[in-house]
Amino acid sequence: MKLILHAGPEKTGTSAVQASLFSIRDKLLSKGILYPDVCLWGDKSHHRLAFSMFEIDAWGERELFGDLLARLENEIIASRCETVILSSELLKKAFSCGNFSKFSNFVEKLFSDVIVVLVFREQVSWLASVYNQMVKDPVTKCGLTFSEFVKEEDNVDAMDYYSIASGWRSVPFVSRVLALNYAEAKNDVAPFFFSSIGFSSELVESVSVVSPEVVNQSLDRPHLDLIRFFNRFEMPADERHRLNREIVSLVDSDFNYLAPERSIIKSGDVEFIREHCLRSNQALKDEFGVMLVLPDSALYHPDDLYSGVNVRMLAKLFVSSVRSFRSGQDVS
Structure with a gap:
């Protein structure tokens, strides 16, 4: 039996892949391919598997890892499928998790062929996308500038894609690591992903x-x-969700997306990222065949030239519509 483990990383079209896999589950099943129900999270990913493995209480839900694996095994056996697909970007470094030995035993018991699929996106646009998410997310509520964000230790470590690919390659049960270049998807990630893992033209x-x-x-x-x-x-x-939606809805006449000074990225950010990715990206190219091309820092301004919108004044316009703000609260 074959296992295809799609382990991200995040912000590489994972949501599109997962939604597409979920939408054609019946067709996949008729072809002997199982996208399991047991580990599904609300966004159609298998985050439930990751949350349980890492012992994370996600919105008050957590199942003992051994119990979850037992239920997953029952579903796989009952399906009689020859191929199983698991997809969660939260698993990108699962090999370093304390519960990984349990997962290894589970995989080795059921599967003789295991392919780990990783999709890599050049680090400048990838970090910009991650930053977007961290700022917008009502839970993380990131308050850093992008320049501060890229220098955070965890984000510097996250730029090292080679450690992810080589980490999975060193896992005994892994037959092959399939590393893909996000740029080759040309904004159509799901068909690109399916084609790359060998799906028939009908499924693609x-x-x-x-x-x-x-x-x-x-x-x-x-x-x-x-x-x-x-x-x-x-x-x-x-209220935060509502406010964020209202900000996003501001028309283009208010914010010119195409103006260079509107970018969150500065030339110094690109140089910093390039310096920390050079060796990792070269190794990724040499050993996994993925060549990532970072943008030219000359495309970005060297300094913070952003001055087109008075952010404080615009922000104050929203205060009156936020019911949670007590009267008299200082927003200066």
Whole structure:
């Protein structure tokens, strides 16, 4: 039996792949391919597997890892499928988890062929996308600038893609690590992914017509600065969601997306990222055949030239519409 383990990383079209896999589950099943129900999370990923493995209480839900694996094994056996696909970007470094030995025993018991699929995106746009998410997310509420964000120790470590690919390659049960270049997907990640793992043309074509809508739009500097402004204040989650949606809805006449000074990225950020990715990216190219091309730092301004929108004034316009703000609270 074959296992295809799609382990991210995040912000590489994982949501599109997972939504597409979920949408054609019945067709996959008829072809002997199982996208299991047991580990499904609300976003159609298998994050439940990752949460249980890492012993994370996600919104009050956590199942003992051994119990989850037992239920997953029962579903796999009952399906009589020859191929199983598991997909969660939270598993990108699962090999370093304390519970990984249990997962290894589970995999070695059921599967003779294991392919780990990783999709890598050049680090400048990848970090910009991660930063977008961290600022917008009502839980993380990131208040850093992008320049500060890229220098955080965890993010510097995350730029090292080679350690992810080589880490999975060193796992005994892994037959092959399939490393893919996000740039080759040309904004159509799901068909690219399915084609790369050897799906038939019929299955590839079927996901081409069910591509999910964009639900996690990347924002430019003015939008993010407004959201960062409000991240300093406590408010109910539903109010923060509403406020973020209102900021995102601002028309293009307010914010010119194409103006270079609207970018969150500065030339110094690109040089910093390049310096920390050079060796890792070369090794990724030499050993896994993935060549990532970082943008030219000359495309970005060397200094913070952003001055087109008075963020404080715009932010104050929203204060009156936020019910959670007590009267008299200082927003200066």
